[in-house]
Amino acid sequence: MLSQKTKETLLGPLNVNNPVVVQILGICSALAVTVQLKPALVMGIAVTIIVAMANVIVSLIRNTIPMRVRIIVQLVVVAALVTLVSEILKAFAYDVAMQLSVYLGLIITNCILMGRLEAFAMTNKPWDSFLDGLGNGLGYALILVIVAFVRELFGAGQLLGFQVIPQSFYDFGYENNGMMLMPAMALILVGCVIWAHRAYNDKEAK
Amino acid sequence: MKLNTNSNIYTFVYMTVVVIIVAVLLALANQALKPLQEANIQLDKQKQILGALKVDFANGNPEQIYQELVMDTIRIANPKDAAKDSLEIYRFSIEGDIKYVLPLSGKGLWGGIGGYLALNADKNTIYGVNFNHEGETPGLGAKIVEIEFREKFENKKIFKDNQLVSVAVLKKGKTCAAGEEYQVDAISGATITSAGVSTMLETNLAEYAAFLNDRPAEQVIVEPIKEEEE
Numbered sequence: 016m017l018s019q020k021t022k023e024t025l026l027g028p029l030n031v032n033n034p035v036v037v038q039i040l041g042i043c044s045a046l047a048v049t050v051q052l053k054p055a056l057v058m059g060i061a062v063t064i065i066v067a068m069a070n071v072i073v074s075l076i077r078n079t080i081p082m083r084v085r086i087i088v089q090l091v092v093v094a095a096l097v098t099l100v101s102e103i104l105k106a107f108a109y110d111v112a113m114q115l116s117v118y119l120g121l122i123i124t125n126c127i128l129m130g131r132l133e134a135f136a137m138t139n140k141p142w143d144s145f146l147d148g149l150g151n152g153l154g155y156a157l158i159l160v161i162v163a164f165v166r167e168l169f170g171a172g173q174l175l176g177f178q179v180i181p182q183s184f185y186d187f188g189y190e191n192n193g194m195m196l197m198p199a200m201a202l203i204l205v206g207c208v209i210w211a212h213r214a215y216n217d218k219e220a221k
Numbered sequence: 222m223k224l225n226t227n228s229n230i231y232t233f234v235y236m237t238v239v240v241i242i243v244a245v246l247l248a249l250a251n252q253a254l255k256p257l258q259e260a261n262i263q264l265d266k267q268k269q270i271l272g273a274l275k276v277d278f279a280n281g282n283p284e285q286i287y288q289e290l291v292m293d294t295i296r297i298a299n300p301k302d303a304a305k306d307s308l309e310i311y312r313f314s315i316e317g318d319i320k321y322v323l324p325l326s327g328k329g330l331w332g333g334i335g336g337y338l339a340l341n342a343d344k345n346t347i348y349g350v351n352f353n354h355e356g357e358t359p360g361l362g363a364k365i366v367e368i369e370f371r372e373k374f375e376n377k378k379i380f381k382d383n384q385l386v387s388v389a390v391l392k393k394g395k396t397c398a399a400g401e402e403y404q405v406d407a408i409s410g411a412t413i414t415s416a417g418v419s420t421m422l423e424t425n426l427a428e429y430a431a432f433l434n435d436r437p438a439e440q441v442i443v444e445p446i447k448e449e450e451e
Contacts, residue, residue, distance in 0.1 A: 050359040050360045051360060054359060078226075081236075084235075084236060095247060102247075105254070109264075167360075170360060196358075
């Protein structure tokens with residue numbers, strides 16, 4: 016169904032080419048929205064949709080863009096899409112829009128978007144660009160979900176807002192780790208993910 | 222002839238066209254979605270007010286429940302600037318009792334915070350409260366919206382010896398001069414948001430002073446109970 020190359024375009028960013036843990040892009044928002052699982056999930060989905068769409072649009076007009084102002088054109092495309100998505104969310108999913116609040120607007124400044132537009136969409140066909148955007152968005156979402164899972168579980172004893180660590184644990188003296196709620200802990204966790212990822216892939220390579 | 226995509230004229234025209242297209246697109250989207258968005262904002266406001274009044278709307282139509290309970294809107298002149306919009310106070314009838322709902326707005330750590338304070342007919346005892354925020358830290362400051370924090374305000378008082386004192390949000394262990402009835406515990410780890418809630422209550426209640434200080438006949442019934450408690 017998919018050729019080897021397109022498969023790599025789509026699945027590469029999930030593992031060997033992951034935007035967060037290999038290219039170290041989009042770290043700032045990964046720290047901000049990962050205290051709980053739900054905003055991390057919605058953020059991951061929003062970024063996936065926007066990066067895929069922006070990739071397609073920029074790829075379609077790539078031959079007409081004047082080279083000197085290409086970054087500005089990319090930025091205009093991304094900003095327009097983000098504004099559009101936030102307007103649509105406010106009209107049809109008001110609760111989610113409120114939950115994401117400022118982070119939604121901050122997608123504009125997410126380095127993954129500019130990175131993919133500049134590195135891939137400017138030189139590739141729309142379909143490949145779409146797959147690349149999808150793969151990178153999902154790769155970003157994956158790391159966000161891993162970090163948010165650990166932070167919400169150990170920081171609040173909950174997952175998606177539901178209590179998962181039973182009350183009996185607390186009765187025995189178990190306590191939630193307040194450190195997990197601090198942004199610094201997200202950075203340490205991302206570091207741990209990078210470590211595990213490198214260790215695994217180096218072994219595979221040998 | 223092939224277009225020179227790097228010429229100044231081309232760049233200028235290209236950018237102008239791109240910006241105009243995007244502007245038109247966004248303006249259209251905004252216009253088309255505005256009625257839906259405003260309906261959402263209105264519905265959200267009604268849900269928040271119902272939350273402050275502790276009315277369960279999970280199994281019903283919030284808009285309908287709101288319309289059934291609301292009596293009228295009292296408007297008082299804005300004490301800071303009479304030319305500005307008047308302040309609104311909503312009067313509700315809950316199980317035969319009159320409740321007043323006061324909209325609140327203030328500042329948190331990262332952005333604005335707001336809420337609705339529901340007072341009993343004596344304009345002194347807090348019946349319920351609801352808070353909202355633009356972007357407080359999830360798991361910390363954002364906890365002000367949770368019931369565990371909000372229910373601490375119930376049955377607290379805002380008047381002491383006919384003086385408006387508001388309710389202070391204080392760190393555990395600290396006590397306010399007015400006494401237990403006028404304070405609630407802050408959220409640990411969210412010092413600035415908690416202080417923001419405290420300041421919001423104080424400044425907003427002061428603005429409503431003209432309304433709150435006007436406590437006629439009902440006060441006669443309330444006073445003896447208050448003395449017993451003291």
